[in-house]
Amino acid sequence: MRHIISLLMENESGALSRVAGLFSARGYNIESLNVAPTEDPTLSRMTLVTVGSDEVIEQITKQLNKLIEVVKIVDLSEGDHIERELMLVKVRAIGEDREEIKRLADIFRGSIIDVTDKSYTIELTGTSSKLDAFLETMQRNMILETIRTGASGLGRGERILKE
Amino acid sequence: MSVELTGAEITVRCLQEEGVKYIFGYPGGAVLFIYDELFKQDKVKHILVRHEQAALHAADGYARSSHNVGVALVTSGPGVTNAVTGIATAYMDSIPLVIISGQVPTAAIGQDAFQEVDTVGITRPCVKHNFLVKDVTELASTIKKAFVIASTGRPGPVLVDIPKDVTQQKAVFDYPSSVSMRSYKPVSEGDSQQIKKAAQLILSAKRPMVYSGGGVILDNASEALTELVHLLNFPCTNTLMGLGGYPATDKRFVGMLGMHGTYEANMAMQYCDVLIAVGARFDDRVIGNPKHFYSEERKIIHIDIDPSSISKRVKVDIPIVGSVSEVLNELIKLIKASKEKIDEHALKEWWRQIDSWRERDCLRYDRTSAVIKPQMVVEKLYAVTKGDAFVTSDVGQHQMWAAQFYRFNKPRRWINSGGLGTMGFGLPSAMGAQLANPDGIVACITGEASIQMCIQELSTCKQYSLPLKIINLNNRYMGMVRQWQEFFHGNRYSESYMNALPDFVKLAESYGHVGMKIEKPEDIEGALEEAFKLKERLVFMDFITDQTENVFPMVPGGKGLSEMILV
Ligand SMILES: Cc1cc2nc3c(=O)[nH]c(=O)nc-3n(C[C@H](O)[C@H](O)[C@H](O)COP(=O)(O)OP(=O)(O)OC[C@H]3O[C@@H](n4cnc5c(N)ncnc54)[C@H](O)[C@@H]3O)c2cc1C
Ligand SMILES: Cc1ncc(C[n+]2csc(CCOP(=O)(O)OP(=O)(O)O)c2C)c(N)n1
Ligand SMILES: [Mg+2]
Numbered sequence: 001m002r003h004i005i006s007l008l009m010e011n012e013s014g015a016l017s018r019v020a021g022l023f024s025a026r027g028y029n030i031e032s033l034n035v036a037p038t039e040d041p042t043l044s045r046m047t048l049v050t051v052g053s054d055e056v057i058e059q060i061t062k063q064l065n066k067l068i069e070v071v072k073i074v075d076l077s078e079g080d081h082i083e084r085e086l087m088l089v090k091v092r093a094i095g096e097d098r099e100e101i102k103r104l105a106d107i108f109r110g111s112i113i114d115v116t117d118k119s120y121t122i123e124l125t126g127t128s129s130k131l132d133a134f135l136e137t138m139q140r141n142m143i144l145e146t147i148r149t150g151a152s153g154l155g156r157g158e159r160i161l162k163e
Numbered sequence: 164m165s166v167e168l169t170g171a172e173i174t175v176r177c178l179q180e181e182g183v184k185y186i187f188g189y190p191g192g193a194v195l196f197i198y199d200e201l202f203k204q205d206k207v208k209h210i211l212v213r214h215e216q217a218a219l220h221a222a223d224g225y226a227r228s229s230h231n232v233g234v235a236l237v238t239s240g241p242g243v244t245n246a247v248t249g250i251a252t253a254y255m256d257s258i259p260l261v262i263i264s265g266q267v268p269t270a271a272i273g274q275d276a277f278q279e280v281d282t283v284g285i286t287r288p289c290v291k292h293n294f295l296v297k298d299v300t301e302l303a304s305t306i307k308k309a310f311v312i313a314s315t316g317r318p319g320p321v322l323v324d325i326p327k328d329v330t331q332q333k334a335v336f337d338y339p340s341s342v343s344m345r346s347y348k349p350v351s352e353g354d355s356q357q358i359k360k361a362a363q364l365i366l367s368a369k370r371p372m373v374y375s376g377g378g379v380i381l382d383n384a385s386e387a388l389t390e391l392v393h394l395l396n397f398p399c400t401n402t403l404m405g406l407g408g409y410p411a412t413d414k415r416f417v418g419m420l421g422m423h424g425t426y427e428a429n430m431a432m433q434y435c436d437v438l439i440a441v442g443a444r445f446d447d448r449v450i451g452n453p454k455h456f457y458s459e460e461r462k463i464i465h466i467d468i469d470p471s472s473i474s475k476r477v478k479v480d481i482p483i484v485g486s487v488s489e490v491l492n493e494l495i496k497l498i499k500a501s502k503e504k505i506d507e508h509a510l511k512e513w514w515r516q517i518d519s520w521r522e523r524d525c526l527r528y529d530r531t532s533a534v535i536k537p538q539m540v541v542e543k544l545y546a547v548t549k550g551d552a553f554v555t556s557d558v559g560q561h562q563m564w565a566a567q568f569y570r571f572n573k574p575r576r577w578i579n580s581g582g583l584g585t586m587g588f589g590l591p592s593a594m595g596a597q598l599a600n601p602d603g604i605v606a607c608i609t610g611e612a613s614i615q616m617c618i619q620e621l622s623t624c625k626q627y628s629l630p631l632k633i634i635n636l637n638n639r640y641m642g643m644v645r646q647w648q649e650f651f652h653g654n655r656y657s658e659s660y661m662n663a664l665p666d667f668v669k670l671a672e673s674y675g676h677v678g679m680k681i682e683k684p685e686d687i688e689g690a691l692e693e694a695f696k697l698k699e700r701l702v703f704m705d706f707i708t709d710q711t712e713n714v715f716p717m718v719p720g721g722k723g724l725s726e727m728i729l730v
Contacts, residue, residue, distance in 0.1 A: 025288050062471035068292040071346040
């Protein structure tokens with residue numbers, strides 16, 4: 001199953017490689033990973049998307065917790081949560097396609113943030129599956145490039161990850 | 164006004180403040196300022212090894228035999244890479260070490276400078292934690308953190324990498340008496356509800372089994388364990404790392420379990436109805452294939468300080484995260500106070516079953532052989548040292564015979580590399596054990612292949628007058644490899660014969676030690692007695708043993724615990 005693991009860790013140079021190293025050393029999957037400092041500049045918050053059986057996810061959270069620089073960790077998928085990912089897609093946009101693409105972007109609540117006479121760059125946020133769905137509706141040969149941040153998330157309501 | 168010290172001075176002062184008596188190391192460019200400071204003081208004594216791997220093993224043997232943090236000092240580049248095997252060895256067995264390594268100056272880092280390696284990167288997967296200190300004002304607190312992290316929770320090696328310029332820069336020295344880290348707070352107290360549940364389950368057991376490991380030794384909990392087992396009259400087995408955690412001569416001890424464990428320990432493990440796992444991690448060499456282990460229904464209580472050890476390979480019913488001693492003492496209190504009593508009848512039946520397994524006499528060997536049987540050497544060593552020696556070992560058949568035939572009644576007497584299985588560990592770790600126990604008897608049981616991996620340390624032993632007794636079980640084979648080739652590779656002894664062996668007697672003598680060669684069974688005891696009388700000397704005893712002897716019982720890889728190959 002897919003899990004979104006969110007962690008608070010010391011904002012130190014080695015911390016990220018410790019997490020990444022743990023995943024490769026123990027053969028765990030990383031689907032995506034993102035990290036940036038929080039409002040407290042000594043802390044970073046990382047979101048990791050991984051897939052694995054319950055046993056594997058249990059080991060992953062335990063092993064992450066053992067890393068000295070990891071302060072707190074939560075498996076967001078264990079409860080109500082909000083998930084968002086940002087994607088930028090550059091597509092070929094010529095002739096009548098231009099209108100069609102604009103309409104599609106509207107349907108997905110995306111916005112066109114860069115325009116040339118041959119292309120559009122569309123910004124889209126949403127759950128990862130929504131972004132997948134958008135890409136599926138675009139014809140493959142129209143997509144020039146995509147970049148995705150990987151999912152970020154927070155627990156809903158009172159579910160808070162704090163030091 | 165507080166004076167400023169250089170980073171090198173600070174490093175040495177920190178070690179003094181920690182009460183470090185010995186530091187095992189080897190000098191080089193990046194650590195020259197630290198060596199200069201060591202030279203100017205005499206509180207911390209430096210032991211000069213002949214290879215950095217040995218520095219780590221010696222610090223490790225020191226830690227294992229004394230419950231102090233072992234400390235090593237190596238230079239950048241090759242100093243560190245040579246040390247990696249020793250660091251990984253300590254990591255796998257959860258041994259508390261602090262390693263100070265030199266690094267190229269901060270400005271040179273990343274420039275492929277002379278003797279530069281990414282030490283933090285190379286050692287990351289085999290340390291509990293590591294630091295690169297770029298600012299001299301953080302040096303003292305970092306070293307403090309290193310000692311705290313190494314010795315608390317599940318212990319392990321911690322490395323502090325110090326660039327050369329940092330050892331020259333100055334800062335006010337202020338050694339913190341404690342440090343708090345928001346991201347590191349090991350627990351030691353177990354959850355009381357879980358402990359209550361465990362007590363109930365224990366009292367309801369009909370076929371109980373206590374399986375204890377290295378955690379008991381690491382936590383100095385053998386008294387608590389012994390009290391609990393006596394109180395309940397349960398059978399108790401130890402892992403290779405747990406030997407000495409429960410007295411081996413007690414009748415409730417059923418021997419070591421696992422791949423080369425006793426028949427009775429493995430059978431009891433497989434057929435018990437309540438298993439109490441104490442500071443042990445269900446290693447693959449211990450329970451064999453988890454699938455086969457699952458085939459029997461049983462309830463498992465697991466006490467371990469590291470949550471990630473629990474339900475890693477085997478799902479357990481009552482996990483208790485906490486230190487062995489605290490949890491066991493809590494359990495003992497509850498059991499003593501409980502109105503419920505053990506089903507004595509069932510327990511008696513269970514003991515009858517275990518005794519019938521014992522009758523298989525699974526460790527028997529030919530005592531009338533005309534060539535020396537390695538088992539006999541260990542038995543005689545046990546007798547001659549009255550079971551009171553610190554015994555280190557290398558890796559191979561001799562390691563298993565040492566574990567099976569030297570009956571350890573006390574913790575921290577059995578020192579071996581279980582998790583990594585590092586050949587070359589025996590001699591240097593014995594040096595550390597001897598320094599930690601200057602009045603103790605230290606014997607290193609080794610093989611002719613293993614001993615050659617750190618043989619250069621005979622020189623260190625001479626320099627510091629370490630009167631070790633080296634018991635070389637010389638079968639002219641990498642016996643453990645040969646055994647696997649015999650069982651699983653059609654007797655094709657590919658590269659496992661030890662050719663061109665040195666004359667170990669002459670070799671020992673050339674290092675200034677005493678050498679002995681023993682070839683007949685009837686000479687074993689006399690030779691040992693003679694050697695142990697030479698209290699001030701290192702004696703290298705080369706026992707020419709049966710080349711064909713194998714270690715039994717044996718659970719072949721991938722099999723279940725009850726599927727042992729017996730003699
Ligand atoms: C050639 C060879 C053959 C081997 N054959 C066997 C064999 O037949 N049988 C065998 O048993 N082993 C054997 N081994 C060793 C094996 O590989 C493992 O090293 C060993 O079984 C692990 O022992 P352990 O489970 O006690 O764990 P250890 O590695 O000693 O780990 C200790 C456990 O205790 C926990 N702990 C640490 N401190 C505390 C504390 N304060 N409180 C609570 N818990 C704590 C740790 O978290 C960890 O889970 C062999 C090794 C070699 C090289
Ligand atoms: C550094 C290292 N290399 C290889 C091995 C694999 N290995 C395990 S036991 C063994 C043979 C050991 O031979 P010896 O020291 O003579 O002991 P014996 O088994 O004969 O008692 C080998 C090569 C190892 N454990 N460590
Ligand atoms: Mg051999």
